[in-house]
Amino acid sequence: MLDKSRFFILGAALFSGVSAALYPAVVLKTRLQVTHPPPPCLRAAAAILRYEGLHGLYKGFATSLTGTIPARALYMTALEVTKSAVGTATLRLGVPEPASSAAASAAAGLSAAVAAQVVWTPVDVVSQRLMVQDGGAVARYHGGVDAFKKIVRSDGLRGLYRGFGISILTYAPSNAVWWASYSVFQRLIWGGLRRLYAVEGGGDRGLRPDYGTVVAVQGVSAAVAGGAAAVVTMPLDTIKTRLQVMDGGDGGRATVGGTVKRLLREGGWGACYRGLGPRWASMSMSATTMITTYEFLKRLSAKEKSI
DSSP: OBOHHHHHHHHHHHHHHHHHHHHHHHHHHHHHHHOSSOOOHHHHHHHHHHHHOGGGGGTTHHHHHHHHHHHHHHHHHHHHHHHHHHHHHHHHTTOOHHHHHHHHHHHHHHHHHHHHHHHHHHHHHHHHHHHHTTTTOSSOOSSHHHHHHHHHHHHOGGGGGTTHHHHHHHHHHHHHHHHHHHHHHHHHHHHHHHHHHHHTTSOTTOOOOOHHHHHHHHHHHHHHHHHHHHHHHHHHHHHHHHHHHOOOTTSSOOOHHHHHHHHHHHHGGGGGGTTHHHHHHHHHHHHHHHHHHHHHHHHHHBOGGGO
């Protein structure tokens, strides 16, 4: 029912626009995670704009955007294949449909995150080095290509996959939580709307939501799920970011244990939640825009006979 060429061309343009709109929050979150002591969020943003200009909020954006297309392709392929396989298998085992849907969504989110990290980890390493190089990075880089060459020259290809394990531990549960929460919250909201409709005399089966209502429910569900995932996985994200952009305290290679100890010395467990505000906002808004943009994209890409 979709014009595939139009779908992929418009999709690349729309999702690139969404990424551009939300990227400053990612830069701000990353700066806060590696700065000690961390300044207040708004003061940090004002300092970036004052001393580095708007460009400071878009450092590493070109690198990040370059990795978006292959990473998203891997993500969506793994997501759909796993969701279909797990959903079918659980239903055959007699699992109730709501539980089956939540389990399939969680498994799909987990496998999609693992697949996408094959591309995203090198992109993260390069783009995050560019984001923070004026805020504590070890080396100076002149663009993504220069950063790529210097990382490979100093650490080999394994340098591009620095923090790969912790990335999996961060994004796999984050995606599992997001997709499971998204499924649950949608059911809760639709259940509430049906009860409200029935109370107002419409009958339990008479609810026929229009397109705007459907997108609104999807958007709210996505935002809440994104916020929940951000809170649950924030400590892991902070550790991952530090592993990818900072060296160990003695100038050697950073380790997970050493990074955790350093964070605890700097500010206890609260240090693991540095940048939570920007990350929570970014993940919530990203989830909402991803869902609503995807639905809008499908309407734009629908073949004439199927509209």
